[in-house]
Amino acid sequence: MVVQIDYHCNDEIIEWKWSSDSKLMTTPFFTSCYLVDGLLIDSGAPGGVNDLREFVNSLNPDNMIEKCFITHAHEDHAGGANLLSREFGIPIYAGEKAIELLKLGNSYPDYRQMAWGPKLLPVDATTTEELIFTKSKKYKFEFFPMNGHAPELIALIEREQQWAFVADAVQPKYKMIFGGHSDIQEDISLIYHSLGELYEFTEGMDNLLIFSAGNGVFHGRKTLLERRNEIKVLHLKIHEMLRELPTNILTEKLIVRKLLREIHGKESFIGQMTRGALSRKNLIRSLLKWAVKN
Incomplete structure (x- = not known):
């Protein structure tokens, strides 16, 4: 220890x-x-x-x-x-x-x-x-x-x-x-x-x-x-990128994957080791659920 x-x-x-x-x-x-x-x-x-x-x-x-x-x-x-x-x-x-x-x-x-x-x-x-x-x-x-x-x-x-x-x-x-x-x-x-x-x-x-x-x-x-x-910067960036995606034909899983690729390239080692419990994808999902105020 x-x-x-x-x-x-x-x-x-x-x-x-x-x-x-x-x-x-x-x-x-x-x-x-x-x-x-x-x-x-x-x-x-x-x-x-x-x-x-x-x-x-x-x-x-x-x-x-x-x-x-x-x-x-x-x-x-x-x-x-x-x-x-x-x-x-x-x-x-x-x-x-x-x-x-x-x-x-x-x-x-x-x-x-x-x-x-x-x-x-x-x-x-x-x-x-x-x-x-x-x-x-x-x-x-x-x-x-x-x-x-x-x-x-x-x-x-x-x-x-x-x-x-x-x-x-x-x-x-x-x-x-x-x-x-x-x-x-x-x-x-x-x-x-x-x-x-x-x-x-x-x-x-x-x-x-x-x-x-x-x-x-x-x-x-x-x-x-x-x-x-x-x-705040990441929140706005995620939603700007979301507006450019064909969300009507993409599943949530694919949307998160595309956004992850654009921002980080791939999931972190910790994200893989924890099987997604602590991950970059979770951050993206949480940012997506958080609506942007006009």
């Missing part, structure tokens, strides 16, 4: 990163959880529980975890919650939508098991008010729903410090999304609108830091506008 620990904001934030060391993965594919004054944001993947245990046991009393907040119920974020609750007695918090999913646990396809471990164990979580405080009450986080990647996803915003912990709600690029036969169904239009809503919510935060899951820290609200603009 591959573990990295990064420090941010004068060591006020500890980022614990984990990746499988499977030989089938050519480079590490990280997920992150963040420790801020006793508040752990997310809990890593099921395959990383032994490494997470070592991390928790290594913490000095000042950094000891008081509570854990799960942003959403995907296995690479909730995978250590059962361990934290069962072995360390750490209370688990989540939004109302995530609580029911966390109770169920989850099994998932082989390609995700390769990356994140075999199974998401169930855990009991509780909800809290629209604010969550850290151990010393030094930091106060607001809840901010960000639909698109997962309906239950909640980002945590520390307004005074200008921090946003967004999990998977903000990506470096949007080249493919989950869909098809997957239990994860991403919607690019909802992602687009969530990015805009976060931009508005963080008005006045000129030094905003956006902490992502495994993709580093994005600097500035401009990141949100850049991602939105990239999506």
Whole structure:
């Protein structure tokens, strides 16, 4: 397994990163959880529980975890919650939508098991008010729903410090999304609108830091506008290309294939490996379903 620990904001934030060391993965594919004054944001993947245990046991009393907040119920974020609750007695918090999913646990396809471990164990979580405080009450986080990647996803915003912990709600690029036969169904239009809503919510935060899951820290609200603009340009391009196709004689499958060929040439390796669960075609389908306003 591959573990990295990064420090941010004068060591006020500890980022614990984990990746499988499977030989089938050519480079590490990280997920992150963040420790801020006793508040752990997310809990890593099921395959990383032994490494997470070592991390928790290594913490000095000042950094000891008081509570854990799960942003959403995907296995690479909730995978250590059962361990934290069962072995360390750490209370688990989540939004109302995530609580029911966390109770169920989850099994998932082989390609995700390769990356994140075999199974998401169930855990009991509780909800809290629209604010969550850290151990010393030094930091106060607001809840901010960000639909698109997962309906239950909640980002945590520390307004005074200008921090946003967004999990998977903000990506470096949007080249493919989950869909098809997957239990994860991403919607690019909802992602687009969530990015805009976060931009508005963080008005006045000129030094905003956006902490992502495994993709580093994005600097500035401009990141949100850049991602939105990239999506908008691709959205318009897809629909312009669609107008040039004889849609009356083409099936949806052929339309998607032609658009894929024009934009990317072919499906990605990940799209092939996941049998279309995470693919460029899913992104094209989602863009096609999203009507262009005149």
